[in-house]
Amino acid sequence: MSQERPSRPITGRMVFFMMVAFFGVVIGVNLVMMRLAIQTLPGTEVDSAYSASLAYEKEIATARAQSARNWKVDAHVERSGQGGATLRVEARDNSGRPMSGLTFQGRFERPTDRRADLPVALAEVGIGIYRGSAEAIAPGQWDLVLEGVSAGQRLFLSKNRVLLN
Incomplete structure (x- = not known):
């Protein structure tokens, strides 16, 4: 005869620890990914998008002049x-x-x-x-x-x- 172990009842304490473990893993992975992303962030292409947009017309004129040469x-x-x-x-x-x-x-x-x-x-x-x-x-x-x-x-x-x- 095989003996079956009685199943454990799910208690409030068990549910609490499972939720803490789940969210702990999710938050831990997010923190690691955030740290890696910040460390490898190369920066921006331009320091100021506003000043780059103001210089855009001048860049177009310079490119046309270069093409004409x-x-x-x-x-x-x-x-x-x-x-x-x-x-x-x-x-x-x-x-x-x-x-x-x-x-x-x-x-x-x-x-x-x-x-x-x-x-x-x-x-x-x-x-x-x-x-x-x-x-x-x-x-x-x-x-x-x-x-x-x-x-x-x-x-x-x-x-x-x-x-x-």
Whole structure:
């Protein structure tokens, strides 16, 4: 003969502890997820959406002027064996002549985390050829931002996604 154990009655105390345990697990998971989200928050794309919206018309005019110049700017990223990268930019005007005397600035931006952005100082090494390097850059997807400036005015801006191995 098998003996059946008598079932425990559900008491108010048992229900209370089950509810406390349930909500304790839910709150604990929420706290852990909240902490992880705050630690990995890269920040905002712009510091002030209002000031960015005011500058929008000027950005459109600048983009139209850049398009009308019809410059051809080619960038090439080459990885070094030590985890760095060399950036080479070749700039030509609308008739194909190399452009000299510009100040180019480069920047590798991490699409997911602003804190990982790396500026690259570009120096003119030949007529219309600019070169710079980043000492240590992690593999993965980056946005390569190039800005060409002359006499304090930005004449060229491009942003392209690159994949570094």
